Amino acid sequence: MKENLHIIAKSNFSFCIQKGISIDIQWIPRKENEKVDYISKMFDFEDWGVTHIFFNFLNDMWGPYSIDRFASVENRKVLRFNSLFWQPDSEAVDAFSQVWTNENNWLVPPINLVIRSIKHIIACKARGTLIVPKWTSAAFWPLIFDKHLIYKDYVKDVIVFKNTDGIYEQGSNKNTTFGVEPFGSPVLAFC
Structure with missing residues (x-):
């Protein structure tokens, strides 16, 4: 859904293939990820x-x-x-x-x-x-x-x-x- 994140994900995937690293992706429901979701939305407007x-x-x-x-x-x-x-x-x-x-x-x-x-x-x-x-x-x-x-x-x-x-x-x-x-x-x- 977000092109910039998709580009980063493809880059990471390519890197892992080149280095022989396997990734296991796991989806975590929002309800079980509330703290991390909250922290990810913090923004310091006085930065x-x-x-x-x-x-x-x-x-x-x-x-x-x-x-x-x-x-x-x-x-x-x-x-x-x-x-x-x-x-x-x-x-x-x-x-x-x-x-x-x-x-x-x-x-x-x-x-x-x-x-x-x-x-x-x-x-x-x-x-x-x-x-x-x-x-x-x-x-x-x-x-x-x-x-x-x-x-x-x-x-x-x-x-x-x-x-x-x-x-x-x-x-x-x-x-x-x-x-x-x-x-x-x-x-x-x-x-």
């Missing part, structure tokens, strides 16, 4: 990240970072990371299920998790670097600045990146705002 050059710049300044809290095996910036779904080498699924204390956390969360990230780092009395776009109308803005545009007490240092070329990179989702050049607003890094 984007920052470039290694951008990460290395901040890692040299405020690092070394000990863990990447919102990553995948493909876009992690340090060996230790937390992911949205189970992934090889991920220390945890759901960064918020972890205690962030005693770590230097690298935080590039999806926009809908910025508020929760700020609240979690405060609750854990942890440290780290948070990367967000400079969107003054965003719901997270009051958690970073007070009404006089002075940084909150827990913000120790800030860098504003007006030129955003080379900061974000796309993952498998080509329809995301992040990773598409040019990115339309400045980017903030908070320590």
